[in-house]
Amino acid sequence: MAERITPRSESYSDWYVDIVLQAKLADYSPVKGCMVIRPRGYALWEHMQRAIDDMFKATGHVNAYFPLLIPESFIQREADHVEGFAPELAVVTHGGGEQLEEPLVVRPTSETIIWSMYKKWIQSYRDLPLLINQWANVMRWEKRTRLFLRTTEFLWQEGHTAHATAEEAREETLRMLEVYRRFAEDYMAMPVLTGLKTDAEKFAGAVETYSIEAMMQDRRALQSGTSHFLGQNFAKAFDVTFQTAEGSLDHVWASSWGVSTRLVGALIMTHSDDKGLVAPPRLAPTQVVTIPIFKNKNKTEVLAYADKLHRRLAERFRAEYDPDDANSPGWKFSEWEMLGVPVRVEVGPRDMENNTVVLARRDTGEKQSVDVEEAPEAVAALLEEIQSSLFARAKAFREENTREIDDYDELKAFFEADGGFAIAPWDGSPETEAQVKEETKATIRVLPEGNEKQAEGRTAIVSGKPARHMAVFAKAY
Amino acid sequence: MAERITPRSESYSDWYVDIVLQAKLADYSPVKGCMVIRPRGYALWEHMQRAIDDMFKATGHVNAYFPLLIPESFIQREADHVEGFAPELAVVTHGGGEQLEEPLVVRPTSETIIWSMYKKWIQSYRDLPLLINQWANVMRWEKRTRLFLRTTEFLWQEGHTAHATAEEAREETLRMLEVYRRFAEDYMAMPVLTGLKTDAEKFAGAVETYSIEAMMQDRRALQSGTSHFLGQNFAKAFDVTFQTAEGSLDHVWASSWGVSTRLVGALIMTHSDDKGLVAPPRLAPTQVVTIPIFKNKNKTEVLAYADKLHRRLAERFRAEYDPDDANSPGWKFSEWEMLGVPVRVEVGPRDMENNTVVLARRDTGEKQSVDVEEAPEAVAALLEEIQSSLFARAKAFREENTREIDDYDELKAFFEADGGFAIAPWDGSPETEAQVKEETKATIRVLPEGNEKQAEGRTAIVSGKPARHMAVFAKAY
Numbered sequence: 001m002a003e004r005i006t007p008r009s010e011s012y013s014d015w016y017v018d019i020v021l022q023a024k025l026a027d028y029s030p031v032k033g034c035m036v037i038r039p040r041g042y043a044l045w046e047h048m049q050r051a052i053d054d055m056f057k058a059t060g061h062v063n064a065y066f067p068l069l070i071p072e073s074f075i076q077r078e079a080d081h082v083e084g085f086a087p088e089l090a091v092v093t094h095g096g097g098e099q100l101e102e103p104l105v106v107r108p109t110s111e112t113i114i115w116s117m118y119k120k121w122i123q124s125y126r127d128l129p130l131l132i133n134q135w136a137n138v139m140r141w142e143k144r145t146r147l148f149l150r151t152t153e154f155l156w157q158e159g160h161t162a163h164a165t166a167e168e169a170r171e172e173t174l175r176m177l178e179v180y181r182r183f184a185e186d187y188m189a190m191p192v193l194t195g196l197k198t199d200a201e202k203f204a205g206a207v208e209t210y211s212i213e214a215m216m217q218d219r220r221a222l223q224s225g226t227s228h229f230l231g232q233n234f235a236k237a238f239d240v241t242f243q244t245a246e247g248s249l250d251h252v253w254a255s256s257w258g259v260s261t262r263l264v265g266a267l268i269m270t271h272s273d274d275k276g277l278v279a280p281p282r283l284a285p286t287q288v289v290t291i292p293i294f295k296n297k298n299k300t301e302v303l304a305y306a307d308k309l310h311r312r313l314a315e316r317f318r319a320e321y322d323p324d325d326a327n328s329p330g331w332k333f334s335e336w337e338m339l340g341v342p343v344r345v346e347v348g349p350r351d352m353e354n355n356t357v358v359l360a361r362r363d364t365g366e367k368q369s370v371d372v373e374e375a376p377e378a379v380a381a382l383l384e385e386i387q388s389s390l391f392a393r394a395k396a397f398r399e400e401n402t403r404e405i406d407d408y409d410e411l412k413a414f415f416e417a418d419g420g421f422a423i424a425p426w427d428g429s430p431e432t433e434a435q436v437k438e439e440t441k442a443t444i445r446v447l448p449e450g451n452e453k454q455a456e457g458r459t460a461i462v463s464g465k466p467a468r469h470m471a472v473f474a475k476a477y
Numbered sequence: 478m479a480e481r482i483t484p485r486s487e488s489y490s491d492w493y494v495d496i497v498l499q500a501k502l503a504d505y506s507p508v509k510g511c512m513v514i515r516p517r518g519y520a521l522w523e524h525m526q527r528a529i530d531d532m533f534k535a536t537g538h539v540n541a542y543f544p545l546l547i548p549e550s551f552i553q554r555e556a557d558h559v560e561g562f563a564p565e566l567a568v569v570t571h572g573g574g575e576q577l578e579e580p581l582v583v584r585p586t587s588e589t590i591i592w593s594m595y596k597k598w599i600q601s602y603r604d605l606p607l608l609i610n611q612w613a614n615v616m617r618w619e620k621r622t623r624l625f626l627r628t629t630e631f632l633w634q635e636g637h638t639a640h641a642t643a644e645e646a647r648e649e650t651l652r653m654l655e656v657y658r659r660f661a662e663d664y665m666a667m668p669v670l671t672g673l674k675t676d677a678e679k680f681a682g683a684v685e686t687y688s689i690e691a692m693m694q695d696r697r698a699l700q701s702g703t704s705h706f707l708g709q710n711f712a713k714a715f716d717v718t719f720q721t722a723e724g725s726l727d728h729v730w731a732s733s734w735g736v737s738t739r740l741v742g743a744l745i746m747t748h749s750d751d752k753g754l755v756a757p758p759r760l761a762p763t764q765v766v767t768i769p770i771f772k773n774k775n776k777t778e779v780l781a782y783a784d785k786l787h788r789r790l791a792e793r794f795r796a797e798y799d800p801d802d803a804n805s806p807g808w809k810f811s812e813w814e815m816l817g818v819p820v821r822v823e824v825g826p827r828d829m830e831n832n833t834v835v836l837a838r839r840d841t842g843e844k845q846s847v848d849v850e851e852a853p854e855a856v857a858a859l860l861e862e863i864q865s866s867l868f869a870r871a872k873a874f875r876e877e878n879t880r881e882i883d884d885y886d887e888l889k890a891f892f893e894a895d896g897g898f899a900i901a902p903w904d905g906s907p908e909t910e911a912q913v914k915e916e917t918k919a920t921i922r923v924l925p926e927g928n929e930k931q932a933e934g935r936t937a938i939v940s941g942k943p944a945r946h947m948a949v950f951a952k953a954y
Contacts, residue, residue, distance in 0.1 A: 030551070030593055031544045031581065039539035039609065046540060062516035063523060067508045068545075068583075068614055068630050069567070074507070087574055090546070092583065094568040095629075096618030104508065106545075106569065106583075116507055132516065137545055137614065141573030152572075153545050 005338070007274045012218045013146075019268055020147045023277040023339050026264075033145040033152030037261065040339065041148075043285035044264050045155065049135065051187050051282070052157065052259065055179050061131045061159065066113050068137075069104035074112035077237040081111065084204020088140040090152075106139040111205060111230070111256060114160045115238040122162060122252060124243045129172070130162040148265030149222070149477055156260035162252045164244065166231070169253035173229040176257040177210045180225040188263065189280040189391040190214050190270045191398055192224060193421070193472060195446030200430055206256075207231035213445045213472070215398040216269040219420040221445045221474035224266050227257035271363075271390050277340030278363055280390050281383035287317040288379050289341045293329045293348035306347045309357060309375060313345070316376050317383070337362060342386050343379055363390060408436075408461040411473065415440040421474050425467030427460035435462055442473040482815070484751045489695045490623075496745055497624045500754040500816050503741075510622040510629030514738065517816065518625075520762035521741050522632065526612065528664050528759070529634065529736065532656050538608045538636065543590050545614075546581035551589035554714040558588065561681020565617040567629075583616040588682060588707070588733060591637045592715040599639060599729060601720045606649070607639040625742030626699070626954055633737035639729045641721065643708070646730035647685075650706040653734040654687045657702035665740065666757040666867035667691050667747045668875055669701060670898070670949060672923030677907055683733075684708035690922045690949070692875040693746040696897040698922045698951035701743050704734035747871050748840075754817030755840055757867050758860035764794040765856050766818045770806045770825035783824045786834060786852060790822070793853050794860070814839060819863050820856055840867060885938040888950065892917040898951050902944030904937035912939055919950040 004022050006014040020026050025041030037045065053063070069092055076082045090106040093099060107113065114132070121127060139153045159176060163169040177194055184192045192212035202209035206228035213221045235241070235251040244250050271278040281287055290313065292306035303323055310321040320341070322332055329346070336344055346358040346367075357375050360367045363386050370378040401420030405411045414422050419442070426432065426444065437443050447469050455467040481499050483491035497503050502518030514522065530540070546569055553559045567583040570576060584590065591609070598604060616630045636653060640646040654671055661669045669689035679686035683705035690698045712718070712728040721727050748755040758764055767790060769783035780800055787798040797818070799809055806823070813821055823835040823844075834852050837844045840863050847855040878897030882888045891899050896919070903909065903921065914920050924946050932944040 027594065027597065029544050029590070030548060031546050031590075034544035034546065036544065036594055037542040039541045042541045043539070045542075062520070064516045064519045065514040065522075065632060067506050067511035067513065068616070069508050069511065071507060089571075089573070090569050090581075091571040092567050093570045094566075094580075096566070096620070097564055103571075104567075113506070113508075117504065117513055120504065139545070143573070155542060 005274060005276060008217065015274070016265075016269060017147060019272055019277055025268070025277070026147045028147075031152075033142055035147050035151050037155075040285050041264055044267065044279065044283055045261055047283045047285070048183075048187070048263055049157075052179075052183055053135075055183060056133050056157075056159070059175060059179060061133045064132045064134060065136070066110050066117065066134060068107055070107050070110070070113045072103045072105055074116060075105060077112060078205045078233055080233075081205035081237075085109070085140070088142070090139050090141055107136070108138055108140045109256075109258075110134060110136070110138075110158055111160065111234050112238070115234040115240060115254075118162055118235075118252070119238050119240045122240055122242050125164050125245050128162055128164045128242060128252070129168060131159075131172075132161065133157055133159040146265070146477075148268070149262055151261075154260045154262065156258050158258040159256060161255045162235075162240070163255070164242065164250075164253070166253050169231075169255050170229050173208070173210060173227045173255040173257070176255070177212065177225075177227040180212045180227065180257070180259060183259075184212055184214065184224060185391065187280065187282045188267050188270070189387055189394060190224070190266060191391065191395040193446055193448060195448040195451070195472070197226075197446065198430075198433055198444045198471075200433055201443065203228045203256075205230060205233055207233065211446060213474075214266055214270060215394075215401065215421060215474070216266070216477070217397070218269075219401050219418055219474075221421065221476040222262075222266050222269070223445070223476065224263060225257070225259040228255060230254040230256060270394050272340070275334070276338030278390070279340035279342065281342045281387045284340060284342050285318065286320045286339070286341045287383060288313055288343040288345060289320045289322060289336045290345040290347065291322050291329060291332050291336070293346060294325075295349075298349045299325075302347065302349055302352060305352045309345065309347060309372060312376055313379060317379060333360075343382050345375065345379070361386060363393075406458065406461070411436070411442075411461055412440055415442050415473075415475065419475055421445070421472050423470055423472055425455050425458040425460045426469045426471040427463045427465040428468035429463065432460065432462040436473065440473075442475050444471045445474050445476060446472050448472065482751060482753060485694065492751070493742075493746060494624060496749055496754055496815075502745070502754070503624045505624075508629075510619055512624050512628050514632075517762050518741055521744065521756065521760055522738055524760045524762070525660075525664070525740055526634075529656075529660055530612075532660060533610050533634075533636070536652060536656065538610045541609045541611055542613070543587050543594065543611060545584055547584050547587070547590045549580045549582055551593060552582055554589060555682050555710055557710075558682035558714075562586070562617070565619070567616050567618055584613070585615055585617045586733075586735075587611060587613070587615075587635055588637065588711050589715070592711040592717060592731075595639055595729070596715050596717045599717055599719050602641050602722050605639055605641045605719060605729070606645060608636075608649075609638065610634055610636040623742070623954075625745070626739055628738075631737045631739065633735050635735040636733060638732045639712075639717070640731070641719065641727075641729070643730050646708075646732050647706050650685070650687060650704045650732040650734070653732070654689065654702075654704040657689045657704065657734070657736060660736075661689055661691065661701060662868065664757065664759045665744050665747070666864055666871060667701070667743060668868065668872040670923055670925060672925040672928070672949070674703075674923065675907075675910060675921050675948075677910055678920065680705045680733075682707060682710055684710065688923060690951075691743055691747060692871075692878060692898060692951070693743070693954070694874070695746075696878050696895055696951075698898065698953040699739075699743050699746070700922070700953065701740060702734070702736040705732060707731035707733060748867050749817070752811070753815030755867070756817035756819065758819045758864045761817060761819050762795065763797045763816070763818045764860060765790050765820040765822060766797045766799060766813045767822040767824065768799050768806060768809050768813070770823060771802075772826075775826045776802075779824065779826055779829060782829045786822065786824060786849060789853055790856060794856065810837075820859050822852065822856070838863060840870075883935065883938070888913070888919075888938055889917055892919050892950075892952065896952055898922070898949050900947055900949055902932050902935040902937045903946045903948040904940045904942040905945035906940065909937065909939040913950065917950075919952050921948045922951050922953060923949050925949065
């Protein structure tokens with residue numbers, strides 16, 4: 001119920017944790033940094049998985065599964081990769097009661113084990129492209145964790161593709177970035193910016209990293225998915241060559257890309273309010289709940305009416321029914337609001353007499369009375385309306401909190417106040433990027449497509465040199 | 478192609494490995510005992526998962542996710558459990574560059590971590606039953622491994638349910654056994670025996686273990702799924718009590734149940750032949766492949782005809798199309814037979830003239846010519862026919878190789894010859910069970926329902942005492 005949730009105005013981070021715990025999305029586990037994903041949280045992830053997997057298959061990808069444990073020496077083959085991941089590894093040193101000859105690391109990501117297999121599978125251009133995705137758990141030893149947003153173990157998908165040319169691998173990298181953008185916007189109702197990461201922020205082992213970035217309600221950015229052009233880095237580290245159509249030998253070109261259970265955290269933080277979770281209808285574990293309102297004298301009739309309605313709704317939607325009489329209707333309304341169910345159907349004796357039902361929207365609280373026969377159609381329309389309205393609201397919020405800023409003092413003031421996304425001219429140097437981070441805590445989230453053109457003729461913040469990029473700065477999770 | 482596969486008559490185990498590797502279902506990995514599940518093998522698993530998951534949801538279960546790593550001390554809480562699993566554990570001793578205070582084991586199964594959470598979630602009878610399933614990877618350090626059948630890491634589902642009474646937990650145990658039986662028979666076309674395991678063969682920590690057992694083509698048994706009644710063992714180990722409806726305090730009753738990627742091995746060994754994989758249509762990664770047969774002079778017309786047909790088939794089935802002209806039709810027929818595609822559609826110039834196509838069955842090799850307009854309908858009917866025919870053939874094979882045997886010398890002779898399933902009267906003692914295992918290598922696979930009744934008045938093998946059970950003996954994987 002609402003009183004168990006800390007209001008956002010009081011503490012945004014307590015509010016977030018309260019929703020995760022009270023809406024039973026996840027729980028702390030006895031293993032440091034690892035969470036338990038409870039059924040309602042897992043259902044969100046399952047619906048995400050289904051939608052994303054369908055999009056992967058529609059773009060020609062297949063799923064496979066590679067080992068959890070990776071020989072430690074594999075991680076060390078790609079120089080940047082080991083530098084990035086070595087501090088975060090969990091290491092298995094014993095198996096079957098004996099010390100292992102070579103320690104095995106729990107995968108933090110699977111480029112190395114997968115490229116060791118690609119060496120076996122790829123000989124000729126006829127074996128390419130290889131478009132494989134894996135749904136798996138991975139582990140990165142984190143000092144500071146947050147439910148869903150940053151946990152030692154998390155669930156994700158990781159795509160690993162192999163191509164005959166750099167151009168094809170780059171196209172794939174951008175194709176999957178676009179898949180992520182569409183998923184975030186069409187299913188999560190979460191608007192995202194897309195673009196290139198700076199070298200300071202890119203994946204350990206990538207030539208280029210692209211990401212989708214969303215604005216949370218505290219105006220901070222959440223990196224929600226990444227797509228990497230890996231060049232020939234892993235092909236060279238694992239000596240994966242192929243015979244080209246012309247008969248010469250070349251190293252294979254690669255991409256990798258992933259989204260994780262972090263998306264569940266992104267979803268929660270984008271839409272929820274002080275009453276609890278607000279879930280976009282396409283992903284909501286329960287889309288509609290029917291709550292009968294009755295007194296003892298009319299209980300049988302109302303329950304029969306409500307039960308019949310619920311059954312009709314359940315044929316078409318993910319529907320629940322709450323006839324429990326241990327709690328008052330008001331208590332139940334709060335409870336289902338906390339759980340984030342997009343549409344509540346109320347049916348009482350008056351509705352029964354009039355052959356109507358009341359539909360209440362979770363996002364706005366608005367109610368409407370509709371003819372009972374038309375209830376399924378009305379619920380369907382309302383779910384669509386909520387889905388697009390959530391997106392529009394989140395997009396308006398991001399736009400309200402995005403500013404183009406040319407002056408560094410103004411940028412500092414922006415991040416000292418409420419902050420948000422600042423689009424500012426940047427000279428492209430790692431030094432000015434580092435200085436801004438040091439002085440404002442804001443980092444460059446992305447360099448959006450076409451930003452170089454927009455930077456022409458402008459003066460970069462910090463250095464006063466000619467700008468090379470228009471960069472999106474924000475404090476980030 | 479067929480010549481790459483060792484015939485069953487020569488070496489059954491080489492035949493199995495050849496199919497797994499040549500049909501690209503799985504591959505050996507650089508990590509000892511761990512396999513890579515390749516896209517065609519993973520597609521089989523995905524279709525299994527989807528069907529099983531739907532059956533779980535239809536029986537009221539929800540999915541969740543618990544941590545991969547379990548504190549070593551948790552495994553030790555239940556005496557039988559630690560005894561069973563301690564020799565098989567993989568142990569993480571280091572994380573984030575530091576030695577851990579307490580080692581963490583990679584889950585071999587999740588009873589302990591899950592019951593540590595159930596203690597937090599269960600207070601009252603109102604919280605019961607709790608019907609949770611998890612899809613996950615687990616690890617058991619195995620000395621001898623075989624692709625799919627026994628690997629150090631494998632994928633599985635594990636259901637963990639909590640109930641207010643022993644009776645309800647027992648009902649659940651049997652309900653899920655029946656779900657497994659239905660899945661094996663209706664989807665895998667694999668007949669199974671169901672029944673109780675003896676104490677010697679039961680799960681470490683269970684009061685009772687039930688299993689489904691299938692007969693492979695080498696007449697050995699493969700345990701294909703288990704369902705355990707756990708009594709209050711884990712509730713007591715983790716002190717999980719609840720307030721009953723009457724207000725008293727009781728320990729919770731439990732079941733757990735699982736099937737794994739071992740099922741992929743079971744499917745392969747049940748149906749395949751010397752030409753390669755035979756996959757039941759409901760689970761086959763590809764259900765129908767269209768192969769155009771053409772010469773240079775009619776290539777364009779035949780390809781147009783075949784492509785159009787393929788598109789129609791793809792609307793309704795998991796369909797592939799192989800117009801590649803680098804290989805002969807005969808070569809392609811062999812290749813797709815090896816991959817286990819149930820129906821091959823051949824279209825050549827004569828078919829085009831007559832508005833027909835040829836359908837070839839993978840299981841029997843039979844061909845039929847059908848009108849092109851009716852092809853999708855004919856393929857649908859043929860897939861159904863193949864599905865039931867595979868089941869009937871496997872069932873007949875099991876029946877031919879099942880014998881009721883009353884005499885111990887005869888039992889020994891049975892297992893010295895071809896073997897199979899022997900149903901024999903048993904006195905119920907662990908000593909005679911162990912002696913049979915020692916002397917014949919056969920173990921008791923299950924005690925089928927009603928076996929005590931059938932044993933009445935009969936004399937047990939080995940001891941000559943009055944029989945208490947009719948037990949199914951077999952050599953097993």
